Amino acid sequence: MEREPTEFESSVYEALCRVPAGKVVTYKILGDAIGCGSGRAIGNAMRNNPYAPEVPCHRVILSNHKIGGFMGDVIGDKIEKKRDLLEKEGVNFDDEGNLLDANCLLASVPSE
DNA sequence: GCGCTTATCGCAC
């Protein structure tokens, strides 16, 4: 259920908001941006995701350039839908949900 | 190169 995001989770959303459209970041990169060494903690915030349409959680992928999950579903039809959405932004994924253009992957989250 | 297991971090119960 939608729990109130803690300061840590807010940092995740904030860092994610710094990611420009057409670009994606991995849990590791996002975690490094906020000072977290575990992607699971990031996934916790994403899973909570009270700002689903506001926070581009679909711009966050696994370290292996994979989409991973979306909107609570680790893998499902939602992924295909978001995959197409990302393609519209300039991020292309294959049928397996893998990132085709690694160029779209941000090396790190831009600081303010 | 691919697959499985362990480790890690934060949050909720």
Add this chain to the structure above:
DNA sequence: GTGCGATAAGCGC
């Protein structure tokens, strides 16, 4: 204090 989660990295084969 224990368990869960949208992962990451390491080790083995």
